[in-house]
Amino acid sequence: MRALQWLNLTRHGESTGNLAWREAERAGAEDAGIPERDADVPLSDLGRAQAETLGRRLAALPPDERPTMVVSSPYLRALDTARIALGQTSWAAPAAPDGLRLRVDERLRDREQGVLQGLTARGVRRRFPAEAERAARLGKFYHRPPGGESWADLALRLRSFYRDLAADAPGGRVLVVAHDAIVVVTRYLVEELTEQEIMQIEKEPIGNCSLTRWQGDGGGALRPVCYNDSTHLTAPGGG
Known part of the structure; x- marks a missing residue:
């Protein structure tokens, strides 16, 4: 990871699951009622528009900042975000002379929630009160729901991913398309x-199709450039 020239991360565009989750929270429901398995949740219409806007921002990058590798989570909402965004560029679209191959890595999948999948905070408290107490005692970073992952587990698989990435693309400029937990x-x-x-940082939600960037400092380290930047989506003409 430290050998990279640029590391860019984005969260997928708004998904139908995001919409269902917000509605469940507003209604005080226990379950978001998402019919698909997590890997198959698609983008909403807004999410597809956000991905197009993200692509236009990527298209405007200077040549020496353009990604030389794009890696996505295998989940549909991330894959479609990557495909739509790259399609907005003249240099990364599959039909372009130097079009980039979209790589997929299962280590970039969203954090697995196990038995708590699809449940709102209210649902967890009502259906798994003992688990809610255990989570409060252990803290969010180390709590692993039955059948799921803790944030520490996620860190372990990402260490593996970035170690391989630095070896495969030394000095490269990489775009990762994934999920909010991956960005954090x-x-x-x-x-x-x-x-x-x-x-503390995690309390600020990661915006759909926001951009987080680090640049190599020439000495082997990465320095932060922007975090959770959604200005391209809110500017006039944005998605």
Whole structure:
């Protein structure tokens, strides 16, 4: 990871699951009622528009900042975001002379929630009260729901991913298209933060199709450039 010239991360565009989750929270429901398995949740219409806007921002990058590798989570909402965004560029679209091959890595999948999958906070408290108490005692970073992953587990698989990435693309400029937890834990790893620091940062939601970037400083380290930047989506003409 430290050998990279640029590391860019984005969260997928708004998904139908995001919409269902917000509605469940507003209604005080226990379950978001998402019919698909997590890997198959698609983008909403807004999410597809956000991906197009993200692509136009990527298209405007200077040549020496353009990604030389794009890696996506295998989940549909991330894959479609990557495909739509790359299709907005003249240099990365599959039909372009130097079009980039979209790589997929299962280590970039969203954090697995196990038996708590699809449940709102209210649902967890009502259906798994003992688990809710255990989570409060252990803290969000180390709590592993039955059949799921803790944030520490996620950090372990991302360490493996970035170690391989640095070996495969030394000096490369990489775009990773994934999920909010992936963006947050990547910051934890790159900037060598503490549990307390990253759990404070995590309170700010990662925007759909926001952009987080680090640049190599020439000495082997990455320095932060922007985090959770959604200005391309809110500017006039944005998605």
